[in-house]
Amino acid sequence: MNIKEVDVLIIGAGPAGSLAAREASKNGAKTLIIDKKSEIGTPKRCAEGIMSGVLERVHITPDERWIARKIDGARIVSPNNTSAWFTPETLETPATGIILERKVFDKHMTMDAIREGAEVMIKTEALSMKREGDGYLVDIKSFNKEYNQIKAHIVIGADGPEGHVARWAELNTKVPLAEMESGLQYEMTNLKMKNNSVIQFFFGSVAPGGYAWIFPKGYDTANVGIDISGIKAEKSAVKYLNDFIANCDETKDGQIVEINAGGNPLCGIFDKIITDNVMLVGDAAGCVSPITGGGIDTALESGMIAGRVAAKAIKNRDYSEEKLQEYADYIDSHLGKKFKKYIAIRDVLYNSSDEDLDEYITALANANITKLSTKSLIKVVMKISPRKLFKLRKILL
């Protein structure tokens, strides 16, 4: 058995893992990041959209090499095809964002970690792990077979929504079926978008328990997808997506150049995301918006903080749960509390009938909203039906 020894082992080189590696390494820990993929970032499982400001908050300088398109607004579409537009013409402060090229972005994030001193092994899969001495011994299968095992004081599970690190460390991250969404997306071209600078969301029975989207990546190219709830759907995700595409003027003549599928946990942060010698980050920790299923921003943020806390623990030679609690506390105060409110919005949004959604979105379309925020949208729809939307009241408080 060939064993490699490191301070911090990060399993998964998505946005969460790479930021954890960048920070752990920068702060002095001997860090290794592994990923089972042969090419970091590929295949992507993402519509690639983030809001402006996300990158700057985690100290990433935006780079044209991985920006597919800049976005300056959003459109929300109701089941009866009423549109609420939020564009630079309607908003005082435009809702700007970026559509990433994740295949390039993810790779660049890992390269930044390497530049800070982290080591990377691709096509290297973690198979299992067991506690040994003051750390964990992780069995791996690597393409160059130089090592069979890695010993680490701290293991960071950045292995995404279907990861195993949590289970190996006896952390319960089971997602209730009702809160697990299935995402399916085509990257399409030859589209006829009404406005190819806005992201579009379509709600209602077109995607039960979720929504359909068009996220533009170019003049006539976009990620077109759906997120649906397994317990609400009456047909397969493929059928929902194909039906959406066939019935939408913007997409019906499009052609598919790529297919992406993946699960989206909408349950919020898991109750326990650390234990002795182990931390979970990104999707593996439930750091995903319970409303949209978006998780790039929170993957980056959780990875960054986990990497810093891990490096501190290494410096103090204390890898106990108590020492790692600083990370869990940060996640709870910065994301956990906010996500609990989002769950209330999710429940209302995804349990509304098509008729109710038509009413809410018509109200948004007519409301003359100049400042876009969760609160400003809720204020408008609350006026329609305060009793039905009672659960949303606490979000406004």
Ligand SMILES: Cc1cc2nc3c(=O)[nH]c(=O)nc-3n(C[C@H](O)[C@H](O)[C@H](O)COP(=O)(O)OP(=O)(O)OC[C@H]3O[C@@H](n4cnc5c(N)ncnc54)[C@H](O)[C@@H]3O)c2cc1C
């Ligand atoms: C269809 C779809 C659309 C989405 N659209 C958006 C969007 O527009 N905006 C947004 O913000 N979010 C979006 N998301 C969510 C977003 O993709 C995730 O939240 C984000 O990728 C999470 O990053 P991560 O680093 O936690 O995990 P991931 O990006 O999933 O990375 C996990 C990595 O771990 C590796 N791995 C797993 N197990 C092992 C193992 N045993 N050994 C070695 N490596 C392993 C995997 O190969 C992978 O590279 C979408 C998700 C889906 C499914």
